[in-house]
Amino acid sequence: MSGSFACSQCKATFGRIAHLRRHQKTHRAEKPYVCQFCPVASSRKDVIVRHKKNFHRDAMQVTLMPRASFPDDSDGSSQGHAPPQPDLQPVGLDNAALDYAVELDLFNFAATPFGETAGFDYTTATQPLQSPVNALTGNALSCDQTHFSHQDFASSEDADYANARANLVLYDINQTLADFQFPSKHAVHRSVHAFFKHMAPYMPIVHKPTFSIASVASPLLIEIVACGSLYLGEHATAAKMHAAAERVMFQVTQYESYSKDGKFEVWMLQTYLLMSCFGAYGGDVDVQEQSANVFPYAIKLTQDALKELDACPALTYRDWVYRETISRCVACAVEIGAGLASTHQCLTVPFLDASFPLPSHMATWQEDEVNWHGYTQQDDSRQALNTIFSGQKPTSSISELGLVSLVSMLLWRLCSFKLLTNSHHLDLYTDFVEKVERAIRIFDNMLQDQTTYDLPHPLLLSARFHLNTAVYHLYGSKILTEMKRLVEFPDEARLSGNAHSPKLHFALIRAAEALQSDCRLGISYLQRIAPHHYSPICTIACYEGGLLLTWYLMMKPSLSSGLESTEKLDQLIEDSFAEVEGLREANYNRQSTLPLVIVADLLSNRSVWQWPSCISKKLRKII
Template sequence: MPVSHASRGESYQPFQCIVCQSRFTRHENLKRHAALHSRSQKDASLPCEFCHATFSRPDLRHRHMKRKHPEYEQKRSKRLQCDPAHPRLHSVSPAESPDSISSPRSGNANVPDQAFSDMQIQPSAIELMGVGRILQDATGLERSLLLGTSFLKTTQSLETQLNPISVPRQPPFDVSLADFNFNQDIVDRLSPSDLPLQDGWYPSTLQVTRGCHLFFSHIAHFVPFLHQSTFDSNQSPSYLIVSILCLAYQYGEDSECGEQAGSGADLSMRCFHRARSLIASEEGRSDILPDKIPIVQSYVLLQICAMMYLCGESSAFGLKIHSSMISLARASGMMQPLAIQSATPQDLESLWREFVKGESHKRTVFAVHQIDALWYQFLSVPRSISHLEVKHDLPCPEEQWTASSSAEWAHRQLVMRSSGPSVQYADAVRRFLSAEDLNSIPQFDPYGAINITQFLISSAREISGWSTMTGIVSMERFGALRSSLVALSPFIRPHADANLIHGALCTATWETAMLELQMWSPSHTGGIVEGSIDAVLTKSTYLAPDCEFLCENNAAKAIQPHVDWFLRYLDSTLDPDTEAPWIALYAYKAFLIALQLVRKGLVGAMQVVGIRDGDVQGALMWARKVFQRRQRWQLGRLIISCLDELET
């Protein structure tokens, strides 16, 4: 029987089959694969009851029958209604069976423990982690992922960690695993029957028009995959439109309600739930959709809305849809560049629109990569995508992407005259890590620089976690990451001068990366493994006074310039209506560092914004003033409540 051979050096695919040497990222995937070697010839071909299709696994056959033969589900429902005691007809795949669920383990999720990798979960192990009723709710898959990231220093319930305010405590997990239904709710889809607003409501033409305007004015620059000049709301799928609107109306009121205060937030929530409903019904036919890009774009927008604007209970949906997004992006081949439709010369308008389509495809993949890195940064959810999977070139320069006509696009291309061929994203990362041949990289959109920076942040977190577990500091790797960030700086800074919106976003990401590197990511190694931004803010506020090492002279000098940038940014940004929401999170963490320096009386800790050394109350009053500018959003209100805790 195959076993896994995990090693610290093989963190990406640590589990290997000893029969065929195939490698896997997760232990349950290895066990599911292993069943193929032990299955008899008779079992290797499972026929469908309604057509000639055959399958290698019962779960694949079951999924096929649910999608292609709705009558199967009807017959199954009737049988269950006639016999309430009837066992579930859903076939259990090796991946879903109890003996395929890996045990929680200590250490980084990317460094598996051989002692745990081949044993099934025991109740005592789950009690030790304080986990209540794993896989019993709609976020079971994501929460089981969180178990693999065990930088936890407490034995409090993971349910409480995921949402300490809104998630009720579950009873202790003290029952036999034989009575536990591992099939319950382990689905890749969202059940439409569980969602509100199934009444067919759809926003009016006026609401759609205004919402799209708000989106391109306030949001499109930090998820730049929709091309404003060619975007047509009448030709776009309804689920994408309401996904756009649920974010857009966080930035404006509903004109159909007379611009009444709060009407925009209400419409945003309604669009969010309507989008969930439409997405749930669309997922059932995603395998036959010719174009998967709009549904992936909707996934990106909905999880940003859930995690960064609605927060709280909606975060569970955000994590769930993140898994669906990753799966669909991989399965649909989106990681590969879009194939050129025709090699024959075309008219200029057709060439331009083909360019926009290909660039939108590419930028959607970068958005998927970015969101995956963000959730790892904030929540410590293990990353699902390697940068090596992104086979696209860096995004084209912003000037080409924002062209409003084919003639303007052609003119800008001629004027720019690229210095060389385009560079693939993975190759660009390699060049920055080795600091080689950077001058030959042609100009690219700041969105590419943001993605590279976030890759480097993630790499710093992985090293810091390894250092915490082993007690060994890999200074060589930290040095390489720091050199890469320094090399990336010129690609960040020019945009800060030329474009205030992109400049702030790029520079904030870069400054955060430098802080993370100097601090060795203490928020990550200090035990912050959460399922919502609410919980992250609460835990960050609680842990802030524990970072005593920040007040050492060398550490303070290293981080002060980067903290000062955020303090100046908060002080000077009077209207944050074009601010990406994660900038507020970056800035709040920077303020927590500054506050600790003020408390310890370090010279010049917040002098850049006029706060005297040691003036803790003055620092808190200043923070309340700058974050109150963001209180129209839930994220801003959460930060203000955290400031209340700091004052008490």
């Protein structure tokens, strides 16, 4: 790259961006030597050299394979990560945000630090890149770029692909992807197609009508290809693309941390969200913990996104797409956070009580500019949730993703509340439980209006499963803790028949009804189609519901009191077992663990996502 790059503090100019970055560090008294694979920094070069040899040996030899567990068709290479450094601040988070995150234990998901992140914007056609990276690109990624139009469709694809490849150098500032082999034209197009067909329906943060591989930010495109490759069964490619996106975004995020303009970039938030989902469910449990170190970056950007929503109008179609994309990113950030909160111990986050316009309906989101009917004001998230907490149904129609975000906000609040208080704070506890119970009834009614016997819309199913998870945590939190400890440490954990809520019956009925529904649809059928149609976050409800029912069957002989009549519950369980006679006969002597047998079978498909199958393997060990 050529051109002049000026220091924002002393106005000194440099011919190369690397020289500018090195100069900027002198203003900040920062450690000048940084590991290219993680954020570890030092004032001594030999320390970084030794660090890379000790902790990134595989990454130095095979630069693009992450430390993940993938199916047998993967080539099995891995990339290590450095151990945590006590004084290490993740790049991209300012001191105030980091202090808040540490205070609320947001980083206490795992011991593995994260220093490489990826991001993606649906298309730069909605908003121009105004970051320091954009200063390097000039007008190459202008917001005025549109789809290439040629009479020959093949020529159009070739031109788009050529631009996509050329754009990568604009983001690979330090040329850490010198050995990276960009996928073929057909691989890129089929992966993007798979992403929009399978993942976008339940994670709709990329606007297909305005999407173009020629103009989209390269890290985002690479991460889309990674996600799409999962659905194609190309797990080795998915791993390489995911690792490449991480490394490019590490550079971008590190550069952004030096910027003073504070310009929000929606594509970075989009990428962080895709990265969080890929990392949380695309690998084994260790990879999920690693993903939890990605998510705080999304949290920080989500805070910025909320401020951006207050400043951006929706006068034109492109303005609306930009604003709507931000709303959808916030909604998906809440959903991912709720999923992590239900499987890890974490507290609330700064934006959980924030106000933002709920996303519009999917039919509106998918409209192109010709068919767009203009901007329609959406309900405010805080007002809608307060209305639901009061026991009333919102007067306006809530969209599919809006419903997911509201239920996820409820779940995340509930998981955070469990760590902040308990039944000893009687007044606070009682008031909160009453509000949640009213909200659950309203959400049930809203979902009941859209229930069909056939497979529902992916977003509606997500809302239903998240609501089930909320009920399980509201009434069966202690039991879930015991059962999860049993899954992790089968030789050490002990179960108690007395430590349960007096309203546990509601959670058990809910779990039994969910199991009955799955069994009636067909476990083998759901096992095959669910990974390709529904969010992997939905597997959490299946897992936790199975744990509750297994606890009930195991402890039933010793349950002395506290449960209402179990006749309905027993009938639901019996009806479910009748639908899986094969599994029932094969586990005749283990009827009390049959719910976990069913769940383990349901989650065993690892053709797309790997985390559910990891849970399945753990369950089979205790059955």
